[in-house]
Structure formats: C-alpha cells, structure tokens
Amino acid sequence: MRSASITNPAALAERLTAKDQVDASVPESTMPPYMEMFLAHLRVLIGVPFDYLVPDSRLLPDESIRFFYLDRSWTDRLVDGAIAVGKIGTREQAHHQAHSADVQSQLDLTERVVRILQRGLPAPAEPDQSPARVLTGFLLRSAAVTGWPAMDVRAFSTIVPPFDGDPDSPAAEQWAQAAAAAQLTTLRLELLSASVLLAIFDGIPQLVWCEAPHHNIEFALQTTADVSFYLDRHGAAGQTEAGPQVPVPVRAANGRVVAVAELRDRLAALTGPPVVPQTGSAAFAIELLDYPWRQRFQGVKSDLRVSSGAFVSKYQVASVITDPDVSTAVTGLL
Amino acid sequence: MTDPPPQGHMYLYDSATPPLDDGSYRLTAATEVSYQGSRQGFSQETYFTVAGPRFTVPQAMVATSYPPGNGHGPFQDTLAHIVLSRRTLPWERELDPSGLIPAPTIPPGAPPAPGLPVPWVALLVFEEGEYTLLRGIPLQQAVPADVFTRLGSPANISCDAVEADADLVASILPSVEELQLLAHVRWVNVDDRELNTAGGDGYYAVVISNRLPSASAQCRAILVSLEERSDLVQANPPPVADPRTGPAAPAAADVPASAVPVDVLPNPIFTLSQPPVHTFSPVIGPPLTYVPTARVRLVALTSWQFTCEGPGTFRQLMQNLDVAMFGTVADVGHPPLSDTGHLPIELQDRLGASEAVWYRGPLVPYNLTRDDLGPYHCADQARRVTPETGAEDVSYAAAFEVGRLLAAADPRLAQAIMRWRRESYKQSARASTIGALADRLPLELPPTLAETLHTPITPIIGTAATQAVVQNAPPQADAYGLARVRGATGMNPADLASAWQLASSVEAADLLGADPGTLGAVVSPPAQTTRADTTLAAVAADTAGLDRLAAARAQAVANAATTLGAAAPTTPGGA
Numbered sequence: 002m003r004s005a006s007i008t009n010p011a012a013l014a015e016r017l018t019a020k021d022q023v024d025a026s027v028p029e030s031t032m033p034p035y036m037e038m039f040l041a042h043l044r045v046l047i048g049v050p051f052d053y054l055v056p057d058s059r060l061l062p063d064e065s066i067r068f069f070y071l072d073r074s075w076t077d078r079l080v081d082g083a084i085a086v087g088k089i090g091t092r093e094q095a096h097h098q099a100h101s102a103d104v105q106s107q108l109d110l111t112e113r114v115v116r117i118l119q120r121g122l123p124a125p126a127e128p129d130q131s132p133a134r135v136l137t138g139f140l141l142r143s144a145a146v147t148g149w150p151a152m153d154v155r156a157f158s159t160i161v162p163p164f165d166g167d168p169d170s171p172a173a174e175q176w177a178q179a180a181a182a183a184q185l186t187t188l189r190l191e192l193l194s195a196s197v198l199l200a201i202f203d204g205i206p207q208l209v210w211c212e213a214p215h216h217n218i219e220f221a222l223q224t225t226a227d228v229s230f231y232l233d234r235h236g237a238a239g240q241t242e243a244g245p246q247v248p249v250p251v252r253a254a255n256g257r258v259v260a261v262a263e264l265r266d267r268l269a270a271l272t273g274p275p276v277v278p279q280t281g282s283a284a285f286a287i288e289l290l291d292y293p294w295r296q297r298f299q300g301v302k303s304d305l306r307v308s309s310g311a312f313v314s315k316y317q318v319a320s321v322i323t324d325p326d327v328s329t330a331v332t333g334l335l
Numbered sequence: 336m337t338d339p340p341p342q343g344h345m346y347l348y349d350s351a352t353p354p355l356d357d358g359s360y361r362l363t364a365a366t367e368v369s370y371q372g373s374r375q376g377f378s379q380e381t382y383f384t385v386a387g388p389r390f391t392v393p394q395a396m397v398a399t400s401y402p403p404g405n406g407h408g409p410f411q412d413t414l415a416h417i418v419l420s421r422r423t424l425p426w427e428r429e430l431d432p433s434g435l436i437p438a439p440t441i442p443p444g445a446p447p448a449p450g451l452p453v454p455w456v457a458l459l460v461f462e463e464g465e466y467t468l469l470r471g472i473p474l475q476q477a478v479p480a481d482v483f484t485r486l487g488s489p490a491n492i493s494c495d496a497v498e499a500d501a502d503l504v505a506s507i508l509p510s511v512e513e514l515q516l517l518a519h520v521r522w523v524n525v526d527d528r529e530l531n532t533a534g535g536d537g538y539y540a541v542v543i544s545n546r547l548p549s550a551s552a553q554c555r556a557i558l559v560s561l562e563e564r565s566d567l568v569q570a571n572p573p574p575v576a577d578p579r580t581g582p583a584a585p586a587a588a589d590v591p592a593s594a595v596p597v598d599v600l601p602n603p604i605f606t607l608s609q610p611p612v613h614t615f616s617p618v619i620g621p622p623l624t625y626v627p628t629a630r631v632r633l634v635a636l637t638s639w640q641f642t643c644e645g646p647g648t649f650r651q652l653m654q655n656l657d658v659a660m661f662g663t664v665a666d667v668g669h670p671p672l673s674d675t676g677h678l679p680i681e682l683q684d685r686l687g688a689s690e691a692v693w694y695r696g697p698l699v700p701y702n703l704t705r706d707d708l709g710p711y712h713c714a715d716q717a718r719r720v721t722p723e724t725g726a727e728d729v730s731y732a733a734a735f736e737v738g739r740l741l742a743a744a745d746p747r748l749a750q751a752i753m754r755w756r757r758e759s760y761k762q763s764a765r766a767s768t769i770g771a772l773a774d775r776l777p778l779e780l781p782p783t784l785a786e787t788l789h790t791p792i793t794p795i796i797g798t799a800a801t802q803a804v805v806q807n808a809p810p811q812a813d814a815y816g817l818a819r820v821r822g823a824t825g826m827n828p829a830d831l832a833s834a835w836q837l838a839s840s841v842e843a844a845d846l847l848g849a850d851p852g853t854l855g856a857v858v859s860p861p862a863q864t865t866r867a868d869t870t871l872a873a874v875a876a877d878t879a880g881l882d883r884l885a886a887a888r889a890q891a892v893a894n895a896a897t898t899l900g901a902a903a904p905t906t907p908g909g910a
Contacts, residue, residue, distance in 0.1 A: 033754055039748050050737070054696050059664055060661065070700070070702045072697045072699045073703070074705055074731060082736060144406070153527045215524070220543060254506035257547045280349070286519045296653035
C-alpha cells in the first residue's frame with residue numbers, strides 16, 4: 002500500500018481548501034466534451050431509471066398529468082456520484098473539491114444544449130449565458146400519448162391568451178411573436194414508454210399547452226340525424242368561412258363511402274365565400290381538415306391547475322399552396 | 336422554400352415524387368474520341384435497382400395513424416388516415432405501368448382532372464367480419480396469376496393479404512382520380528415535439544381513407560398495395576347517391592350492394608355444381624341455391640385496429656386527465672406520502688437489519704433551494720436524519736449511487752474523467768513549479784495564473800536565469816588571463832628595472848617585447864581608408880584599376896606555376 006503523502010491534518014485541510022489548480026475557464030482543465038455531455042444528460046435525468054423518478058406507481062396513475070419542480074440538489078448529487086468514479090484518494094477529492102463550483106456552473110449552461118444535440122441540430126453560436134433557472138416539467142401518462150405521441154408541447158412564462166382572429170392579419174403575427182418571446186426553452190421532451198411522456202422546461206411556466214400534432218389532424222365531417230354528411234367551408238389558411246355547409250356526396254353502392262371525386266368537383270364549382278381553389282390533393286385536404294385541439298393548462302398559484310381547454314378556432318395551414326411560384330419551387334425541390 | 340414552417344403552421348403539398356421510381360435501371364455512359372480524322376466510340380453499361388417497400392411497409396416508416404392503433408373513440412365521423420415518415424412512399428411505384436386502366440371519361444362541364452402522380456397505395460377501412468387478414472402467405476396466393484406475372488414474378492416473397500368480398504371491395508376502392516386526391520404531403524414544424532419526431536425533417540406523407548366507419552363497430556384500417564391491380568382499380572368513380580335528393584335507399588345503413596337478396600344477384604361469378612346436402616324440407620318455392628360471393632385479395636402493407644366506441648379523441652382524453660402536482664394521490668395515505676413528498680421505503684442497513692427510511696425522487700411538488708454544501712465525495716455524506724421521525728432520508732444518497740452506477744457502466748466516461756483529472760494534475764504541477772521558480776527568480780509573468788499556464792514559460796525562465804547569472808559575475812575583460820600573467824613578478828617592467836638595475840622601466844618593457852597589445856593595453860584598430868560608395872558601372876569604367884587587377888592575377892598565376900613546377904597545367908583563362 003502506498004503511504005500517504007499528506008498526513009498532517011492541517012496540511013490536508015490546506016490542500017483541500019487552497020485552490021492551487023487551474024481555473025475551469027482554462028482549456029486544459031475544462032471537462033472533456035464527452036464527460037461534459039454525459040453529466041449534462043444526467044442533469045435532465047436522461048438514463049435515470051423510472052423507478053427513481055416515480056417510486057410508487059400510484060403517484061402517476063393512468064390518464065393523469067403530474068406537474069413538478071425538479072430538485073436541483075438531487076441532480077447535483079447524481080453528478081457528484083458520476084464524478085466519484087475512479088476517486089481513490091485525497092488527490093482526486095481535492096481536485097473535485099476545487100473544481101466542483103466550476104463544474105456546476107458549466108453544467109448549468111450545458112444542460113440547455115442537450116436537447117439541441119439530441120435533435121441533431123448544430124449547437125447555438127451564442128449560447129445562453131444567464132445563470133441557472135428553476136427547472137420544472139410534467140409527466141403525462143395517457144392514451145393520448147400512445148395515439149398522438151408527436152403532440153406539440155409548449156410552456157410559457159406568462160399566460161398567452163388564445164388568439165381568435167384572422168390568421169393572416171398583422172395581429173396574428175404579433176400574437177405569434179409575443180407567444181414565442183414568452184415561451185420557455187424545452188430541455189427535455191421524450192417518451193419514456195409508449196404511454197408516458199416526460200417534459201422538462203427551463204423556468205416556471207404559467208401556461209403549458211399540448212396540441213394535437215399537425216401531421217395527425219383528423220378529417221372530420223359533420224353529421225346530421227338523417228345520416229347525411231356536411232362539410233364546413235375552409236379558406237386558404239384553413240379558417241372556417243361563412244356560408245352554407247357543403248353536402249358531402251356518398252357512393253350509391255355504399256352509403257358510408259365518400260364520393261371523393263364528386264366532392265372535389267362540387268367544391269371546385271362552389272360559388273359564394275371562397276374556398277381553396279381545388280388544384281389538387283393538398284387543397285382538397287384543407288377543406289376536410291378539422292382543427293387540432295389545444296389543451297391549455299394554466300394556473301396562478303404554486304400548483305398548476307387546468308382551465309377548460311380552449312378550442313383553437315383558427316390556425317394556419319398552408320396559405321402558400323395557392324401561390325404558383327412556391328408550388329413550382331417545391332416541385333423542383335422535391 | 337427551405338425554411339421549415341414557423342410554429343403553429345404547416346404546409347401541404349399535392350405529392351412528393353422521388354427522382355427515380357422504384358425499379359431496375361440500365362445506366363449507359365458513352366463517349367466518342369476522334370483522332371486524326373478517325374472516330375471511335377466507347378460505351379459502358381451498368382445496371383442498378385432502386386428498391387423501396389413493395390409488399391410490406393415496416394412499422395418504422397409509419398409515423399402515426401388516426402384513429403390511433405387499438406384506440407377507442409367516436410371515430411365514426413372521421414376519415415381514418417395514416418402518416419408515413421417517408422414522404423415519397425405513396426408515389427415511389429407506378430400504379431399501372433402497363434397502361435391497362437383506360438383514361439377516365441370526363442363529363443362535359445366538369446373541371447379537368449388534376450393530373451397529379453397517382454399513388455400506388457390506398458387506405459381501406461373494413462369492419463369486423465368483412466375481411467380476413469392472411470398473415471405471411473406467398474405472394475402468388477395474394478394476387479391473381481396475371482398480376483403476379485406483371486409484377487415481375489418475384490420469387491420467395493411472402494406478405495400479408497386482406498381478403499374480402501369483391502363487391503364490398505369494389506364499393507370502397509377509390510378510382511384513379513380519387514387515389515390522387517386521397518394522398519398528400521405535409522411539412523410541419525417539429526420544434527416542440529418528442530425526440531423521434533423532433534429529430535426528423537418534418538415531412539410526412541398522409542394517405543386518407545374514403546370510408547366512414549359505422550358507430551360502435553370494430554374496424555381495421557389497412558394500407559393496401561394496388562400496384563398492377565388494373566382488375567380492381569376503376570378509371571371512373573362509381574355512381575353517386577345525391578344527398579340533395581336524400582341518400583339512396585340502401586345507403587342509410589352501411590349495407591353494400593352485394594347484400595341484396597341472392598336471387599337477384601346479377602351474374603354470380605361461380606355457383607356450386609351440387610346443391611347443398613342439408614336442405615330444409617318441405618321445400619317451398621324454388622330450391623335454395625348456395626351462392627358464395629367472390630372474394631378478392633389485396634396485398635396488405637400495414638394495418639391497425641380501432642373501435643368506434645367510448646371517449647378516445649385527443650380532445651376527450653386531454654379533457655379527462657387527472658391534473659395535479661406530483662405527489663398528489665387519489666386515495667390519501669396510499670401510498671403514505673409525507674407532506675414533503677417523501678415516501679417511506681424499506682431498506683437493509685449495513686448490519687442486515689431492515690429499516691424504514693424516507694425517499695423522495697427528483698420530481699417534487701415544491702420549489703426547493705439548492706443544497707450548496709457540495710460536492711459530496713461518497714453517498715454516506717449525503718445521508719440525513721429527519722429530526723421529526725428519527726428515520727433516515729436516503730434520497731440524495733440514492734441519487735449519488737445512481738449517478739455512480741450510471742457512470743461506472745460507461746467505460747468511455749471513466750476514461751474521460753481520468754483524462755480530465757490527469758490534465759488538471761499536470762497543470763497543477765506546472766503551477767507549483769512556476770510558483771517555486773517565481774519565488775527565486777524575477778520572472779516577468781502575466782497577471783493571472785490562467786494566462787501564465789498558457790504562456791510559453793521556458794524562454795522567460797531562460798532569460799531571467801541568464802540575467803541573474805550575468806548580474807553577479809565580473810566583467811569579461813581579460814579573455815586570455817593576461818592580467819594574471821602581467822601580475823607575475825617577472826613580467827612587471829618596474830620590478831624588472833629595479834632588479835636588473837636598468838635605467839628605466841621603459842627599457843625593461845622593451846626587453847619584455849615592448850608590444851603594448853600583449854601586455855593588455857588597449858590597441859586601437861588601424862584606420863580604414865574611407866571609400867566612396869560606387870556603382871557597378873563606375874567600377875567597369877575604371878580601366879586602370881581593372882588593368883592592375885588583371886596584372887596582379889597574371890602574376891599570381893605565374894607564381895603558382897613556378898611553385899608547382901613546369902608540369903603544372905596551364906590554368907584556363909578566367910579562373
């Protein structure tokens with residue numbers, strides 16, 4: 002066994018407190034990139050067994066959403082434990098003691114790029130250097146996760162009111178900018194299993210919304226008591242237009258099969274409030290599309306409570322489809 | 336149009352066709368070389384195949400579907416659709432490369448057909464009992480013989496197939512124009528999606544079905560391949576029941592035309608030659624004839640089931656969620672959570688005795704302050720005792736151990752940590768060395784340690800050390816030790832003069848050589864004749880000088896010849 006190089010308690014104390022080490026800002030002493038990313042992944046609980054997050058299954062029953070604050074002391078201990086690998090003596094301890102503050106502040110910044118790298122995007126040129134914020138998030142266990150795994154999840158630092166105007170107006174643009182400014186960075190949004198979704202946000206949200214994914218919006222018809230089907234008129238941006246509903250023709254051979262070609266011909270022949278010019282399947286789809294449901298969770302107290310889900314009556318689908326230049330460019334691109 | 340759609344927007348396209356359809360291709364490269372009037376051609380042929388999903392679509396390509404697989408909900412008002420993560424998939428193959436489907440007849444006054452590429456797939460919705468799904472059957476059994484031949488008779492293909500009544504399939508199957516309208520491409524914003532979606536490019540192909548499922552029916556949506564199925568796909572859409580005059584009589588219920596009584600079924604495809612053995616007696620009226628309806632099979636690329644019953648749309652599911660902060664339990668006391676969110680668990684202590692301890696995970700219902708007592712070097716440091724109960728709180732110790740186990744499971748991380756430490760030790764040692772040197776030498780170092788460690792330190796130490804040595808050394812004046820020699824008694828002119836009783840020391844100095852240079856006196860260098868700056872032209876013009884040089888050279892050559900003897904070769908001119 003190696004004899005201890007420092008035995009005097011006073012000398013040992015000095016060794017532990019005197020920081021005769023290189024600053025963390027010095028490249029030679031910064032963490033290797035792999036180590037830094039591993040520890041940053043731990044910060045947002047990537048790889049931590051689910052039992053440690055939810056120690057009892059009754060804490061996350063079926064069809065429930067649970068909002069939480071992330072205990073930063075817990076994730077700091079997680080990082081301490083990871084760094085403890087290979088720590089065999091006072092030298093390693095002294096090194097960790099001297100560097101821990103720098104490691105912690107560095108990871109506070111690095112945890113913000115984990116999701117960017119997970120998505121395969123380039124790291125931001127000017128990373129956010131602001132000090133660490135409170136992390137929050139939610140766990141959602143529901144059949145909605147199974148059926149709509151790609152739902153759009155956003156958190157906002159202020160309550161963004163629902164917008165119910167013309168999607169092509171400047172007001173809609175302003176609303177979108179205000180919403181983007183108030184949006185909190187999503188640090189993690191991942192399926193832990195087929196029916197469990199974990200989200201972690203950088204900050205304390207006042208409003209969280211989950212919206213049905215745009216590539217999975219349903220095609221819904223209005224039915225009447227006599228089993229006839231009707232369709233609302235939609236403009237080029239997908240908004241509902243005034244005017245009588247369009248009766249949906251069905252096949253003579255099967256009353257529940259939509260006569261698609263006939264429906265398109267009728268839409269193309271419509272007079273009155275404008276519908277999308279029927280140039281092809283995209284314009285046809287806009288007429289059939291329903292609106293995505295946007296579930297809002299908002300509250301003003303420390304616990305987040307649900308309000309009634311607000312129905313988004315207007316949203317923007319491609320107004321570009323009618324623009325001939327764009328469609329030429331797209332044909333070339335594809 | 337290279338920027339993805341902004342948040343909340345999506346773009347829709349009619350279709351996305353790949354640069355090359357699936358199939359076998361021959362690539363010919365030819366060139367021609369002409370040289371001195373003759374021409375010669377060269378060519379090279381090579382073959383390649385573009386292969387995509389043809390008889391099955393892997394589940395990985397299905398991004399999502401609506402209604403969700405095994406979903407329960409009021410889906411009877413909605414058209415099922417499938418979202419494919421490969422945006423070109425519906426247009427990668429040709430529906431009818433042989434051109435067997437005639438051109439559609441367009442009634443006068445109707446708008447022209449859109450003229451889009453025709454997808455080779457269709458999404459069909461069948462209700463329970465209408466279909467049979469055949470798993471893993473040979474392709475020959477899934478399609479008719481002539482279709483199999485036109486597909487190129489691929490060997491050893493097994494696929495899934497769906498079998499249903501021919502009339503039912505005919506009443507559902509979209510015509511060519513309808514196929515075009517039932518598939519499109521969407522480009523959506525993926526910024527706020529879970530990782531599988533957020534890592535993609537946001538392009539999706541969507542194939543819609545045209546059939547509304549019946550209420551409370553269990554249904555299966557099947558993506559079928561229609562490649563070369565000119566026997567089924569119609570050029571013109573089938574007749575329409577005009578809703579303005581009310582739906583057609585059988586259309587009120589979901590009854591296909593084939594369900595009309597069998598005795599008026601026109602042209603049954605085949606009948607049994609023998610009447611069935613079991614007949615009911617007495618026979619009233621015409622004898623019963625068992626008329627099986629014709630069945631057709633289609634290649635099923637992928638399929639999923641759903642039920643039109645119960646609440647199960649996204650809206651209903653989200654509205655019915657149980658919303659609360661983490662740590663809220665429906666039945667208070669089960670589990671017995673403390674008001675701080677801690678959960679009592681059983682633990683075996685070091686002695687093997689069972690012990691009740693508290694545990695709380697990283698997800699907490701309160702905004703906690705961050706523990707600034709760290710870092711912790713072992714899990715035991717992070718164990719706490721709660722004063723109220725006297726029981727131990729192992730939350731942070733458990734976190735420490737999880738981190739340690741996760742890190743230990745990753746050899747690359749262990750290497751990275753070792754490298755991090757080694758680098759730091761090295762820099763630490765350097766810092767100590769530089770500090771020790773700086774105590775003894777007047778080093779000119781940058782103000783901070785960080786900059787110092789980045790400065791090339793060796794020249795600084797070298798300079799400082801040299802200066803220190805030079806400052807304490809005598810001046811370097813007597814390189815040959817002449818001063819010491821001169822200090823010898825026999826070399827001193829004054830001593831010599833007195834010893835030898837010379838008239839003066841000058842005389843003694845003359846006896847010793849009288850060269851002031853050897854005695855260490857300062858000797859001024861001989862004066863240099865000053866020369867004006869001159870030019871090459873001026874030198875060339877100085878013929879007298881050049882003549883003198885030539886004469887001197889000739890004299891030198893002659894001297895050399897004399898020295899070397901007569902046998903010496905004559906020096907070539909201009910040497």
